[in-house]
Amino acid sequence: MRDRPEDVDEGELSRVLDKWGIGAASLAYAPVGFGDHHWIAADDRGRKWFVTVADLELKNGQGSQAALRGLRKAMDTAAALRDQEKLDFVVAPLRAADGETVHRLGPRYALSVFPFVEGVAGDFDQPLTPQERGAVLDLLAELHRQTPPASTPVLHAELSMRGLLEKALEGVISWAGGPFAEPARTLLSGRAPGLRQRLEEFDRLVKELKESHRAPVVTHGEPHPGNLLRLEDRYLMVDWDTVGLASPERDLWSVVREPEDLARYAKAGGRMPDASALTLYRLRWDLEEVSIYVDWFRAPHDRSLDMEQAWDGLVGAVERLTDKAPEKRQTLR
Template structure:
């Protein structure tokens, strides 16, 4: 995020890092990504760390509400740690998992008050991309090999099942229905309401299509595997010829298509995954998770725009993303 978090400053982060044995001599805010807050920290031993602060009130994919989100985030970080420690998939061993460092008490993530949670990662220099960026055929092939390897792993006991249902369906339905009176909260509240009004029929149609796909896919009873959840270019890091997967807060058990729709661009990519994994991708499941992504985004955007907000760079980015997503859904 470009904006810095409310109620947490550099001194609070510096103090929290002591739980990892990190006495940060240099701590700098890193305005990267979208959703979490980040710093880089250098300690007296010359080691560099990448620090992530998660807002539990805005982590619906981990659980609705701060306490449920905390439990889900902790299970996700523990899963990444087990993939590193149990399965040898950590980048330190030549693998693709960039997992969180443990505190002195063995925690993969630590809660800071009621609202936030902190996790710490080794800093790895490399090249990453952005969501929506086009991968070359070679990069897609490499990513599909990574996913096939992940999907073949024996699931850790701690790993959550991620159901295909929308994480906040009731809230989304309520926001879509509450367009008969003005919205307040900030500069994008009324424009968001007007956008929903203009595209109401299209949005409702896509929700109905989602429900039909969900029933269809559930009826096939496909086996669940460990999925990353968001293997888009923004969560890929290319380091010394290797590919690492970042941001494991979305990890969970689901059908492979939860990952594949974000990577595969056509029949050749799907055939390559089938050869690697021994499983033919399901077109209905690919469509389900593509649609689920957009509907989850609409819910998150409306939640922000109906809450108190100001005109910040992050909210402007959210507004542009909201418009693009709604137009795509209602087309």
Template sequence: MHDLPADVSEAELREALLKWGVRSVSLAYAPVGFGDYHWSARDDEGRRWFLTVADLANKPYCGEGTTAAHAGLLAAMDTAGALSAAGLDPVLAPLPTLDGARLHRLGERYALSVQPWVDAPSGAFGQRLTARERADVMRVLASLHRSAPPAPAPVLPPGLPGRRRLEAVLRGADDGWADGPFAGPARELLQERAAGLRDRLEEFDRRVAALPTGAGALVVTHGEPHPGNLLWGPDGGFRLVDWDTCGLAVPERDLWHVALREDGGFDAEALSVWAEESGRTPDPSALEFYRLRWDLDDLCAFLDVFRAPHGRSADTEASWGWLRETVARLVDGGR
């Protein structure tokens, strides 16, 4: 996020860092990612950490409402911690506090997690991987998917957390819009394309019904293993960061991110690497389902941004552009 949260101060962050035994730090805001807020911290001895402040009011995939979202986010952080403790090297998990917690509440709305600083370059969302990089990431995912699910790992239902609000807007029955420069245009855009979006929701339901079920169908998934959540190691290996979306689901939830080609198809060669490493065969319908779910989930997230009070900023300008792109992709096709 480019905009800083209005109600989280650096003094509050420094006080919270004492829970990790981290003191005497300088902080620098890092305008990266979308949805959460990030800082780098450095102490007097040159040690560094990466801080993430999660907005619990905007994490419906962790739970509706700040209390449920905090519990869901904590389960995700504990899952990553357990995977790392079990020796899964590609997992860069948040650090525990001195009391063993991997999340610290900042008031009612926010929660802080602290990651070790890794001096390695990251990718960017939308970046295209080379064939070799795709194969390497598939091997990382296979090792994750083969791992024993830790006790905290939540089972992730495939449904859309924001679906009720989206359907109300498509029916023209949602009057819960706050003031903001993009509220009217967003509502008009969704209602203009309502027929096409309802068609995609019907397709979503058909594909949900076709998802693999039965013993062993669910594995530990990261949820968003795109290049923006990858760190390139000096030996060419990868580490996965940003574990707030992790949980138990079918492996295609991860695979489609890596296998998707620029022409909209899926890379059979990359998928074959995962199949060989995991001993499983990817399900084409499940790949298509999670690709569709990603766009519909984004649509719901942008809807929540513009239904809430907002101003004109770099983040809302970007969200308006992404909303239009997402609607066009869902209704008109193409990638």
């Protein structure tokens, strides 16, 4: 996130870092990524760590305790993939002295520590060349072949906040107020018929997936260029908080672009991706985006760089789902 959270005390953050044996001489906020907050910690010997602080209240819409349990499972899974399965492309959290990958930072946040990697990061919507897509597909095929660690979360295709989205389309949720509340309400109201049609399509595809009885695999969840680090001639994958057991198409939909991509994955992964499952997870991504941003904008909020980015994300997802020509975006600056 680009906006540093004002309620995170860096003194307390340093004290929690002691659990990893890190005596941080300096902490620098890193305005990168979207969703979590990040700092770079350094000690007086020049060693560095990448510190991630997750806002549990924004994680899954199910409360901070459920979010914390889910985050621990995900981080433990990533650590196991690196340490037990020896996947060297997994940038996983380091374990604290007590063996934990996640520790509380006050009532709202949770902290994880990662090795500091001097790689070149990509952007979320950055196009990849065929060669680059092939390299990512090879990594995903290797990931999908792994025996799932015991901690791997089991994920279902259904939407995590379906009830909230349906109430928003019905116009029966309350909007607490903020600069994006009324524009979000108006946007959903105007596009409600189209969004309901996509929900019906989504339900049909979920039913088809369940009836296919395809074995789930370990998936990353968001292997887009923003979660890739180029290190010399190879890629590393970061942000494993979305890891979980699911259909491989959960990863593949955002990478494949050509029939050659499908053939490459089939050769490396041992099975051909399913076209309807690819459509399902592409659709699910946008529906989840809409649900998440509705949850943000219905709560009290202020104008910020992150909220402006969220607004753009909501508009983009709604436009893709309703399959209309992009309308002139409302200026809220």
